[in-house]
Amino acid sequence: MHTFPPTASPLNNPISILLVDDCPAFRQGLKSLLEFHSATNAIQFQVIGQAASVQQASSLALQQSPMLILLDMELNQESGVELLHVLSTNAKTSKVLVLSGHEEEEWVFKAMQAGAKGYVFKHHLSLQLIEAIQVVMQNQIYLPPEVATRFFQLFHFSQGQSMSSSPNIHLTHREREVLYWLVQGASNEIISQELYITVGTVKAYLTTIFEKLNVTSRTQAALQALKLGLVST
Structure with missing residues (x-):
């Protein structure tokens, strides 16, 4: 099941693919799966490169211009969201499909929001x-059916609310900095590193921010921040 049904005829040209995951065994398994489908189906896949880090992936994407990038959201100590931001600026012709072990709504939202x-x-790859x-290569959006409805409810909520009717919320400069990094998908550890504060201090700021925005989760806080124009992406 997918969000939007494909409407075009089968894809006749080989799809060039860059694999981005920090686990060599997973990349090899994914490559084998794609090769198997190429041998048994009309759609052909060509893996033109593999990468385990943001730097490797961005370099290969610029050099090879793959049609599709299969991306994990966690690359050792790096974030797939960081790579998505780089690709959205420097490799706009490459489509990105995230393959992740994280099933939480906030991870899905971060990935889609980042491009x-x-x-x-x-665990649903096979x-x-x-x-x-197929769906992504036909310029459509693919989401797991169990999260698709909830994601689009959140998306339309964040896009459809009028800023003019929003309450006036005052955040300190530091709170806005913490909120900015939260919207970027940064973990508490990354926020602490970026702002040179402790993880405990980050948690304290988030508690205050949640209270001011009247939310109870990071995803809701990110939505409110964007809806109210408190941060820019």
Whole structure:
């Protein structure tokens, strides 16, 4: 099942793919899966590169210009969201499909907000990967059916609310900095590093921010921040 059904005829040209995951065994398994489908189906896949870090992936993406990038959201100590921001600026012709073990709504929202065209849970790869690739390569959005409805409810909420009717919320300069990094998808550890404060201090700021925004989760805080124009992406 997918969010929007594909409407075009089968994809005749080989799809060039860059694999980005910090686990060599997973990349090899993914490559084998794609090769198997190429041998048994009309759609052809060509893995033109593999990367384990943001730097490797961004360099290969610029050099090879793959049609599709299959991206994990966690690359050792780096974030797939960081790479998505880089690609959205420097490799705009490459579509990105996220393959992640994280099934929480906030991870899906972070990826899609940062420019991903689709999101597949890793334990569903054998059932959903090929369908997801077809959907994404036809300029449509693919999301796991169990999160699609909730995601679009959140998306339309964040896009559809009028800023003029929003309450006046005062945040300190530091609170806005913490909120900015939260919207970027940064963990508490990354926020602490970026702002040179402790993780405990980050948590304290988040507690205050949640109270001021009247929310109870990071995803809700990110939505409110964007809706109210408190931060820019």
